[in-house]
Amino acid sequence: MESLKQKFAEKALALYTELRAINKEHGNQKVDEVTLSQVTGGARGIKMMMWETSQLDAIKGIRFRGYSIPEVKELLPSGPQGEPKPEGLFWLMLTGEIPTEAEVEALTKDWQSRSEVSDQVFKTLESMPADTHPMTQFTIAIMAMQPDSIFDRRYAEGMSKTEHWDAVYEDSMNLIARLPRVAAYIYRRSFKDGDHIAPDNSLDWSANFAHMLGSDDKDFRSLMRLYLTIHADHEGGNASAHTVNLVSSTLSDPYRSFAAGMNALAGPLHGLANQEVIKWIFEMIENLGTKTPTKEQIQQYVQETLDARKVIPGYGHAVLREPDPRFTAQRRFAEEYIKDSELIETVWKIFDVVPPMLEALGKVKNPWPNVDAHSGALLVHYGFSEYSFYTVLFGVSRALGVLAAGIWSRALGMPLERPKSVTSDWIKSQIQK
Ligand code: NMX
Ligand code: MLT
Numbered sequence: 001m002e003s004l005k006q007k008f009a010e011k012a013l014a015l016y017t018e019l020r021a022i023n024k025e026h027g028n029q030k031v032d033e034v035t036l037s038q039v040t041g042g043a044r045g046i047k048m049m050m051w052e053t054s055q056l057d058a059i060k061g062i063r064f065r066g067y068s069i070p071e072v073k074e075l076l077p078s079g080p081q082g083e084p085k086p087e088g089l090f091w092l093m094l095t096g097e098i099p100t101e102a103e104v105e106a107l108t109k110d111w112q113s114r115s116e117v118s119d120q121v122f123k124t125l126e127s128m129p130a131d132t133h134p135m136t137q138f139t140i141a142i143m144a145m146q147p148d149s150i151f152d153r154r155y156a157e158g159m160s161k162t163e164h165w166d167a168v169y170e171d172s173m174n175l176i177a178r179l180p181r182v183a184a185y186i187y188r189r190s191f192k193d194g195d196h197i198a199p200d201n202s203l204d205w206s207a208n209f210a211h212m213l214g215s216d217d218k219d220f221r222s223l224m225r226l227y228l229t230i231h232a233d234h235e236g237g238n239a240s241a242h243t244v245n246l247v248s249s250t251l252s253d254p255y256r257s258f259a260a261g262m263n264a265l266a267g268p269l270h271g272l273a274n275q276e277v278i279k280w281i282f283e284m285i286e287n288l289g290t291k292t293p294t295k296e297q298i299q300q301y302v303q304e305t306l307d308a309r310k311v312i313p314g315y316g317h318a319v320l321r322e323p324d325p326r327f328t329a330q331r332r333f334a335e336e337y338i339k340d341s342e343l344i345e346t347v348w349k350i351f352d353v354v355p356p357m358l359e360a361l362g363k364v365k366n367p368w369p370n371v372d373a374h375s376g377a378l379l380v381h382y383g384f385s386e387y388s389f390y391t392v393l394f395g396v397s398r399a400l401g402v403l404a405a406g407i408w409s410r411a412l413g414m415p416l417e418r419p420k421s422v423t424s425d426w427i428k429s430q431i432q433k
Pocket of ligand 1: 268269271273311312314315316317318319358363364365366370371372
């Protein structure tokens with residue numbers, strides 16, 4: 001057994017035993033109270049699931065096994081320019097430990113050895129019109145890989161419950177290893193006339209992805225390392241993660257559960273917001289007739305969007321109540337690596353203009369930018385302006401968190417997820433009481 005799997009097995013078995021004891025002794029302890037407006041308001045804040053890989057704080061933002069984004073950047077093994085490698089984050093999410101350079105190197109090699117994508121997947125993609133939305137192509141390609149599921153085969157052969165996590169681990173590792181190739185293939189067939197670029201297996205996961213997309217620029221490789229790290233996980237309640245968790249709790253295999261989660265990510269209030277942001281900015285620039293709009297001009301355009309009863313994409317969050325540290329990490333990257341980008345300057349001006357305007361509406365709980373407010377402008381800077389592809393990039397990264405969490409869920413023997421629903425009559429009957 002390779003060292004990551006071995007390490008995980010030891011930690012997971014210990015936690016499984018500990019949690020059973022905790023549940024036995026304290027299972028009836030109350031951890032939450034639910035109000036009517038939470039029931040009718042999208043279940044905000046209700047504690048109803050376990051998610052080992054990360055936890056979100058409304059003010060401080062995301063913590064991956066306790067580590068903030070600046071700490072992750074500081075501590076995880078990194079590429080040549082100091083941006084963290086997502087391989088290291090995956091290791092951290094599975095073990096709770098910061099890996100060594102050698103451990104990350106070994107994980108890169110493991111993924112390289114699993115990265116071959118079968119021709120059947122490419123044939124499936126080729127059967128779709130090239131202008132099919134990249135997120136639709138992405139979920140169909142994931143499902144086209146499903147016949148490779150080790151979990152599915154071993155379940156049919158009668159594997160015992162104690163082996164579930166092992167089969168999910170194998171599927172998850174294979175899936176993560178193959179996603180960059182699949183995503184790059186979708187990008188090149190959609191936007192580069194099918195002029196595909198073969199993988200370079202001497203590169204780490206992110207740099208190889210950048211290479212297959214069409215860039216060997218060292219700064220873009222660094223951006224990909226950062227991007228694929230910071231989008232990986234945002235605790236379990238977000239729509240894509242929660243979907244994966246729900247579907248995998250039925251013992252549907254990692255391919256099926258991940259594809260389901262990607263359909264949630266493809267919604268404009270969730271991951272698709274990254275394409276909506278840049279589309280909105282491009283439309284604003286065209287509408288105003290300038291690539292360097294003033295704050296007053298931006299203010300006027302924001303007002304028009306709000307008057308049309310549309311949301312300002314990239315702003316607001318269901319949990320966060322301060323600027324998203326993932327926005328700040330991308331801003332820090334832009335300040336360090338990019339000089340004189342009119343588009344990035346515009347993103348920063350929008351950051352000055354939008355929050356007070358949303359605050360003035362009196363109903364928006366969080367007026368601050370989220371992760372999606374910045375990512376598009378960075379990608380455009382490096383030549384990737386085809387924004388309908390952006391959510392696929394988010395999805396490749398999100399695989400790390402949701403699949404790591406899925407391995408944890410099976411190792412801890414989490415049961416079928418099945419919360420309670422109520423009717424409006426039931427709600428009325430409660431009020432009359
Ligand atoms: N622009 C305009 N109105 C907004 C915005 C915004 N950016 N954010 C919230 N509101 C409105 C919201 O539509 C609601 O209006 P109404 O009562 O008329 O229906 C009101 O403010 C209260 O909403 P909140 O409780 O503040 O937000 P909620 O938790 O329901 O939704 C989002 C969170 C993220 C869905 C919401 O802020 C939004 O639609 N933002 C824009 C889309 C976006 O950037 N999504 C990406 C989230 C991050 N991700 O990658 O997933
Ligand atoms: C995410 O990364 O999943 C988004 O910020 C949405 C969320 O956390 O609800």
